[in-house]
Amino acid sequence: MMNPAVSSPLPFARDELAQMRVRYERDGFLQIESLTTAEDISRIRSLIDPLFERFDTLGSSAVDLGGPRDPSTPPRQPEVNDTIKLAPELRKTKAYARCREIARALLGVPVGHIFDHAIYKPPHNNTATAWHQDAVYKQGPVPLRAVNFWIPLQPATIENGCMWYLPGSHLAGLQPHHVIHLRPGGETADTRGKSFAMDSVDESRAVPCPVALGGATAHDPLNAHYAGANTTDGWRRAWILHFGAFGKLRHLLHPNSVTARLRAIANR
Numbered sequence: 001m002m003n004p005a006v007s008s009p010l011p012f013a014r015d016e017l018a019q020m021r022v023r024y025e026r027d028g029f030l031q032i033e034s035l036t037t038a039e040d041i042s043r044i045r046s047l048i049d050p051l052f053e054r055f056d057t058l059g060s061s062a063v064d065l066g067g068p069r070d071p072s073t074p075p076r077q078p079e080v081n082d083t084i085k086l087a088p089e090l091r092k093t094k095a096y097a098r099c100r101e102i103a104r105a106l107l108g109v110p111v112g113h114i115f116d117h118a119i120y121k122p123p124h125n126n127t128a129t130a131w132h133q134d135a136v137y138k139q140g141p142v143p144l145r146a147v148n149f150w151i152p153l154q155p156a157t158i159e160n161g162c163m164w165y166l167p168g169s170h171l172a173g174l175q176p177h178h179v180i181h182l183r184p185g186g187e188t189a190d191t192r193g194k195s196f197a198m199d200s201v202d203e204s205r206a207v208p209c210p211v212a213l214g215g216a217t218a219h220d221p222l223n224a225h226y227a228g229a230n231t232t233d234g235w236r237r238a239w240i241l242h243f244g245a246f247g248k249l250r251h252l253l254h255p256n257s258v259t260a261r262l263r264a265i266a267n268r
């Protein structure tokens with residue numbers, strides 16, 4: 001387990017990236033001790049915090065993952081989708097460049113950004129992120145090959161809701177999930193999608209991944225994971241970046257996608 005201090009990233013050696021790949025392929029996730037600097041994390045916060053300050057004005061980008069609530073009460077687990085579209089400077093951060101470099105090494109092919117979001121958990125939010133595989137949210141015609149990075153914007157601890165993983169669970173494919181609740185939007189009770197939970201999980205095998213400021217985790221979209229409720233007096237903030245093999249082009253140009261689009265047009 002990592003000591004939650006501050007990280008000081010050095011350039012990755014080729015060997016180090018190769019070892020990361022071995023662990024990633026075996027376990028389906030990685031704990032990355034030194035992804036970026038404390039200054040870079042401050043910069044990221046200065047770009048993302050204002051989005052949460054205007055959460056109620058973000059339209060379909062704002063979601064409460066905490067599920068239905070009385071609209072007069074604040075969101076329990078606010079999520080902002082497409083942070084980079086809303087704050088394009090995020091693309092220039094060191095964290096973005098390092099995640100891209102790691103994803104390239106882990107997947108062994110050119111990669112591109114395919115999705116990003118941020119999840120903030122207010123103090124004592126009483127809401128965990130249920131066990132799930134990210135792939136349940138992305139069941140398209142093209143199999144996902146991606147690396148999903150989770151970058152805490154303060155040290156992440158068991159108490160404030162760090163990530164937990166089930167080592168090797170990515171090797172068993174997509175498992176049955178069920179809908180736990182609908183997701184209300186930022187300013188209204190309109191629902192924006194569904195939250196899923198895996199039907200069964202052997203939690204005795206789960207590994208918590210606390211990380212220092214400047215550290216991160218990375219996981220395969222098929223790896224089962226969970227993040228606890230924030231039981232502390234401070235906020236738990238995380239920025240999440242997905243890099244996919246050949247980026248968005250793979251999804252647009254893959255023969256399965258093209259066939260699916262043609263079918264949809266024919267069925268109109």
Ligand SMILES: O=C(O)CCC(=O)C(=O)O
Pocket residue numbers: 119129134148149150161225226227238240
């Ligand atoms: O931050 C969280 O609470 C959960 C994040 C998560 O499940 C993910 O990034 O896939």
